[in-house]
Each structure stands twice: as C-alpha cells, then as structure tokens.
Amino acid sequence: MYSKRFEKEAFKEEVKNNIKNLYRKTIEEATGRQIFQAVSLAVKETVIDYWLATQAEMEKKDPKTVYYMSMEFLMGRALGNNLINMTAYQEVKEALDEMGIDLNIVEDQEPDAALGNGGLGRLAACFLDSLATLGYPAYGCGIRYRYGMFKQKIENGYQVEVPDNWLKDGNPFEIRRDEYAKEVRFGGDVRIEYDPLTKRNNFIQENYSSVRAVPYDMPIIGYGNHVVNTLRIWDAEAITDFHLDAFNRGDYRHAVEQENLAKMIVDVLYPCDDHYAGKELRLKQQYFFISASLQALLVRYKKKHDDVRKLHEKVTIQMNDTHPTLAVAELMHLLIDQEGLEWDEAWDVTTKTVAYTNHTIMAEALEKWPIDLFSKLLPRIYQIIQEIDRRFIEQIRVRFPGDEGRVARMAIIRDGQVKMAHLAIVAGYSVNGVARLHTEILKHEELKDFYDMMPEKFNNKTNGITQRRFLLHGNPLLADWVTKHIGDGWITDLSEMSKLKKYVDDPKALAEFAEIKYQNKLRLAEYIRNNNGIEIDPRSIFDVQVKRLHEYKRQFLNILHVMYLYNQIKDHPEMYFYPRTFIFGAKAAAGYVRAKETIKLINSVADVINNDKSINGKIKVVFIEDYRVSNAEIIFAAADVSEQISTASKEASGTGNMKFMLNGAPTLGTMDGANVEIVEEVGMENAFIFGLSSQEVIHFENHGGYNPTDIYFNDWDIKRVVDQLIDGTYANGNREMYRDLYDSLVNTHGRERADRYFILKDFRSYADAQKRVEEAYKDREAWSRKALMNVACCGKFSSDRTIQEYVDDIWHLDQIKVDA
Numbered sequence: 001m002y003s004k005r006f007e008k009e010a011f012k013e014e015v016k017n018n019i020k021n022l023y024r025k026t027i028e029e030a031t032g033r034q035i036f037q038a039v040s041l042a043v044k045e046t047v048i049d050y051w052l053a054t055q056a057e058m059e060k061k062d063p064k065t066v067y068y069m070s071m072e073f074l075m076g077r078a079l080g081n082n083l084i085n086m087t088a089y090q091e092v093k094e095a096l097d098e099m100g101i102d103l104n105i106v107e108d109q110e111p112d113a114a115l116g117n118g119g120l121g122r123l124a125a126c127f128l129d130s131l132a133t134l135g136y137p138a139y140g141c142g143i144r145y146r147y148g149m150f151k152q153k154i155e156n157g158y159q160v161e162v163p164d165n166w167l168k169d170g171n172p173f174e175i176r177r178d179e180y181a182k183e184v185r186f187g188g189d190v191r192i193e194y195d196p197l198t199k200r201n202n203f204i205q206e207n208y209s210s211v212r213a214v215p216y217d218m219p220i221i222g223y224g225n226h227v228v229n230t231l232r233i234w235d236a237e238a239i240t241d242f243h244l245d246a247f248n249r250g251d252y253r254h255a256v257e258q259e260n261l262a263k264m265i266v267d268v269l270y271p272c273d274d275h276y277a278g279k280e281l282r283l284k285q286q287y288f289f290i291s292a293s294l295q296a297l298l299v300r301y302k303k304k305h306d307d308v309r310k311l312h313e314k315v316t317i318q319m320n321d322t323h324p325t326l327a328v329a330e331l332m333h334l335l336i337d338q339e340g341l342e343w344d345e346a347w348d349v350t351t352k353t354v355a356y357t358n359h360t361i362m363a364e365a366l367e368k369w370p371i372d373l374f375s376k377l378l379p380r381i382y383q384i385i386q387e388i389d390r391r392f393i394e395q396i397r398v399r400f401p402g403d404e405g406r407v408a409r410m411a412i413i414r415d416g417q418v419k420m421a422h423l424a425i426v427a428g429y430s431v432n433g434v435a436r437l438h439t440e441i442l443k444h445e446e447l448k449d450f451y452d453m454m455p456e457k458f459n460n461k462t463n464g465i466t467q468r469r470f471l472l473h474g475n476p477l478l479a480d481w482v483t484k485h486i487g488d489g490w491i492t493d494l495s496e497m498s499k500l501k502k503y504v505d506d507p508k509a510l511a512e513f514a515e516i517k518y519q520n521k522l523r524l525a526e527y528i529r530n531n532n533g534i535e536i537d538p539r540s541i542f543d544v545q546v547k548r549l550h551e552y553k554r555q556f557l558n559i560l561h562v563m564y565l566y567n568q569i570k571d572h573p574e575m576y577f578y579p580r581t582f583i584f585g586a587k588a589a590a591g592y593v594r595a596k597e598t599i600k601l602i603n604s605v606a607d608v609i610n611n612d613k614s615i616n617g618k619i620k621v622v623f624i625e626d627y628r629v630s631n632a633e634i635i636f637a638a639a640d641v642s643e644q645i646s647t648a649s650k651e652a653s654g655t656g657n658m659k660f661m662l663n664g665a666p667t668l669g670t671m672d673g674a675n676v677e678i679v680e681e682v683g684m685e686n687a688f689i690f691g692l693s694s695q696e697v698i699h700f701e702n703h704g705g706y707n708p709t710d711i712y713f714n715d716w717d718i719k720r721v722v723d724q725l726i727d728g729t730y731a732n733g734n735r736e737m738y739r740d741l742y743d744s745l746v747n748t749h750g751r752e753r754a755d756r757y758f759i760l761k762d763f764r765s766y767a768d769a770q771k772r773v774e775e776a777y778k779d780r781e782a783w784s785r786k787a788l789m790n791v792a793c794c795g796k797f798s799s800d801r802t803i804q805e806y807v808d809d810i811w812h813l814d815q816i817k818v819d820a
C-alpha cells in the first residue's frame, strides 16, 4: 500500500544515516536501543508525509471532529503497530533482514507507552486505532506522564513497584508543539467587576498560580488508508517569564511553588483502576489537561469560524469516564468569560458538545471532590458548577414537585462534595454504558433517578478491541492462516470472521488451527522460561487470568480452586487428571493491601505446587511478572481458556475477554459485562458459564448479603481450602500471613460483609465448570472446534464496530479520504 513511497534501499540508507548522525556509530557498533531509535525515525519520515496530508485534508474539508478526552491512553509499543497499519511490516522486516537486523528484536527494545491502568486506558487506545482506520477526524487528548504505570517486580512473592521512566531514551514518534502551548491557572480568588459598557459582570481570577501546558503530538495511523490522526498529550513547564517577574518582586516563594507545581503535575499516572483516591494532585491533573485541550480546541475552531454559538456543529467532546468532567465547567468558563456569551447561550453550546461514558458501577470508583479542596483550587469553576447545580435542582422540583428525596439523591453538590458523575450526566447530551448488561444496570439501578428524568440521553455502546494489534500483530501465525482461508477483509471488517464457520467440521483445517495454538504455546513457554525461570508443559491446558488485580475480578476464587485441585490430586494420586498450567498476570494498585496479599498467595501456592515432585507436574502455577500490553499480545495468542470470573454485575464490560476470544480461547466465566454478549455470539456450548446471575447478586446485596459460614461448615472441601489459608500450608507454617484473606471470606468486619464478592457462594459452580473444561479438552478435535467457533464469532467485538456506533448514534462525523 505504502510501497509507492516505501523505497527499500532508501530506507536502509536512512537507518544507517540515523545511526551515524545520532550516535556516530556503525550498525555493528550500535546498541539495540539505538537501532530501535534509528529505525523508528526512519519510519517516522513516511508517517509525517501522511500526517501532513491528513492535516491538509482537514483544513480543506473542515469536518466535524471528535475530541476524545481521557486521563489514560494505554498505547503499548508503537513501532510494530505503526508498520502494521502502514502495511509496511513485511517490507521493513525484509529490509532490516538484509542489514542483519531482526525486526522482532528491535521491537522488543521499545518501552511500552503505559499511560494507563488497564481496560479504560487500553479502550481509549483501541478507539484511536479504529477512528483512524475508519477515517474519522479525531484527537485523543491526555497527559504526557513522565512516569507511566509502574513496572512490577516480584520479590519473595510480593509485588514491588518500580518507576517506569519510559521517556529516558526519548520517544521517537512524538513531536513537541511549542507554538500551541497554553497557560493553565490554579487557585487565587475571583473578583467580580461590573462592566458598564457591556452591562455584564466580569469574573476575574487573581493571585493564581499557573503552569505552561506544552503539547506533544503522537501520530495515530489508520490501517492502509493514509489517514493519520493525532494523540495530543500535554506536558507541564514553569512559566519562566512570570518566574523572573516574581524574583523581581521578591516573591520567591510563589515562583518556587509554580516551578514545583509544573514538575509535580504531570509527574506520574495514578495507579488506581476502578478506584477513586481523592488526591488533590489528581484534580490538578484533570484541570490541567482539560483546560489546555479546550483552549487549543477553541483556537482551532475560531481559525475558521467566528460564531462560537455553533461550536457543536464542528466539535464533539467525549469524556472517558468522569475524569474529564471538568470539561463541562471549563467550556462554560471559556464561553462566558472569554468569548462573552450569556449563560443560556453557553449552556446551550456546552450541552450540545459534551457526552459522557460511564465505565463502572463500583461505588468506590465514583469521583466526589470535597468542596473546600475543589473551590480553593478552582474558584471560578466551582462558581459555575454551583450555578449549574442551582438551575438543575430547580428543574428537578418542577418535574417532581415535593420529591426532596430525589433532589438530595440527584444534586451535583451535596454533603460537602461535588459529584462528578452527576455533573457529567446533567451536561452531557449522551450517557452511555460499555456493555448491554452494564447499561441496563445503570438505567434501572445505579442511575435510575437520572434515567427517569432524561431517558433519551441513555444508550449502550458495547466495548471492542482492535484486531490489528491483537491478532494481526500479536498472533501472526493465526492471522496468516485466517487470511489464507477467508482473505484479508477481516483486518478492517471483523464480521468477515464468520466465514471461518465453514471450516469447523474440516479435520485438516482444525488440525492446522490446533497446531498454530501449539506453536503459540511454545512461544509463551519460552517467554516464561526466560522471564520466570519456570518450565511449563506446552501440552497442558493453558488456563489464563490476566487483568488488574481486584477483589471483584476474583483472582482469589481462581487460586482457591487451584488449592482444591491440588488437595484432590494429593488425596487420589491415581485419579485421571489432564495437566493444567494456571497462568496469572496482574498489577495491584500500590496501596491496595488485599490485592497485594492475593499476589503473594498466588506465588506461595505456585512455590508449593511447582516444587512438589509427587504430583508429576500435573499442575503448574505461573505468575507472569509485569503484565502489560506488549506481553499481553503473546499471552492471548497462547491461551486455551479465558478466565472471566468477576462477581456478576461488577465488571462493566471487560475487554480482555474479547482478546482471548479473537485468539481462539473459550470463555470460562460468569454472566457479567460483555461475557453475556460473547456467549450470545458464540453459543452456550462454546463457553463455560457458571455462578450467580447479576440479578441474584443485586438481590443479595439489597437484602444484607448472604451467610458464607453456611457453606463453610457444610462443604468439607471448601472448609479445607479456606482453613489452609491459616494453617501455614502455604506460608511455611506461618498462620497469620493470610489471616486477612481468610477473614474476608468468613468474618464480617464492621461495615464490610463477609465474602462480599460471593466467592464461596460461586465456588462449587466454578469447580463444576472447570471440570467441564477438562472433559471438553480431552476431545482434542472437539476442543479445536469450540476454539475456532470463538474466532469465527468474534466479529461484533471489534472496536471498529463500537466506533461506528458512536459515530452513528452520538458523534455524527463524516469520513475523510487521504490520497497517497
């Protein structure tokens, strides 16, 4: 595709020159990192041409553009993906081969851009890939954290967090855009000044601190269409001229404070997934990137248009969770205080421009800022939110006269807090959940009051993933096999995968398909040997749970079940047992004690079982250190079983579940999140479903929970594994090490119910489902058929489909075309 512009010899020359000019070295002398930089810069040359061409097209057509505002973009590595999307991967691989350079090794030199925690951040990255591939004009707007998601080391079984200095060798694909720098102001007071000319009050922020926001642009390359969109991430710097000023005035302290603010603000990503910590610095981060992004967006709009009352015709803003909700108030502020609009005009524009995606029903994830902190840091923004709240409460009272309970539940500011989700819903023209079940729970439980009052805003957009990264790049063997059988249309239209259905009864095709899985298992086994020093049997069942560590995701249930199987094998050495490798990968938020205890438990169980010669390697347990986007690609390709075992109702969607499906691993899971829709597509017979339904869980929760001790005292297998947490079996005789985990199952602590996540309640049904997995796996051909059915039925779960739905129902964008 790009071959017109891609000249092999010129490319080789470029790489050599880059090494010479950057490092004064020859290829032979250059380090791996240096070769990575040189190759990336050579690739960037071509990217820039298309990037310019896309910009020129946008200039000319002036299309409506979506600004995807997100605190997180979990991009992973860029080089391989960029080559894939430029359809230049093979050519570059060959060119480098001729120079004696292995592209795979070069790719491995690149640090992951880990500017996100987990699903939410990776979703944003998949969305950008799909937007560019579908040719929709889009900007991703976020923060250029100096330190992304921490690197995880396992020491003595415990997680240790190591800072992720991902920028230390420079980021070859980014471009710094000094000319678009913006000032962002914090704190101070608001002076109100009457302007007799306009007969309006002006609101003037004084005595504030400020920082300079400087954008860095990263190219987002569409697949084979020459469209290059932009991910714009903001860095912070001290405002140096003010600095000097302050010195002159002797205001040294203020100058230093500003300097520190700039350093601190983009320093590090908060490593909390699905959890709100309430830190002031986090609020500063939010305002920082929102204010900078909106200022830049208005400048861009005003270059071509003189009436900001029509902003929504050219601009739409999607808020990825509540983290960017300050966009509502900041846009009001800019429209009123800078552009001179009246309140009602500004509100009309704002409520036609911003839309909100909800990603969780977990109460502990809801952002609620204490008003004293909020109003001190953002005095003008706070005033605006007060006014939005006042007007909204008036509306509730008109609609539901006398229903003060409703007012209390729905207010934006209440009990000394600013409730960000309420603000997002009140201002947003669209409110969406991320899987059908999740959206239904929002409408009928969590956000019921809002749904009652404004049902027209609510809609569902089931998440998706990009097949370009998670199959074409991550699993080249399977990708080639699929293309050989059905052509390459699936790369941009995943529904084409259904054409594979005609091979599910073809023994030759099934055998080839199984062999590819086996090769991918060898690749993962090698990765594990090199990184964990554990030898695993590639013929065993690879049962995989990789995702953030969270109680609701129930890695604890998984490991308790492993302990139970181990007991069985020890008790009945003669019993038939298909060898199993249980693979875990998970980071715990640094302050999440129980999650960290669970990691330690998994590693302790691994130690005991992996070293017990008497079980002949029937079970192995592996905890993969530092689970991240780059090793995820290898893991999904090799999985036999996809563990998706969250307590029903808790996982809004999940996206790992879709990546496993795409790579031919049937789901072992609960009817939660997008699992429901996966089963709907693939059929019950090609999945292993167990456990309480979301209705049942919600019912228990509304009626005080359930009593786990009934189960504990009546099921001796369960009692035995639970007791093994405190009898020293997995702790070298230490009875206290896992006491807290034990207590969490059987003892109620203050307000925390025993077994909040229904682990014991679902245990038997989980063990049964695991038994069904073993039975099914024994019939190797039947298993391959199930696995292939998963690939054939995964069409719905492309982020291309998701993005098209956002475009059709929410954003209403037109495609652009870029000529080569």
Ligand code: CR6
Pocket (backbone or CB within 6 Å): 118, 119, 120, 121, 123, 273, 274, 275, 321, 359, 360, 365, 434, 463, 651, 652, 653, 654, 655, 673
């Ligand atoms: N933690 C949900 O928990 C969903 C993603 C993306 C999450 C997960 O089920 O797939 O968002 N929620 O929609 C939040 O981050 C708040 C997640 O990644």
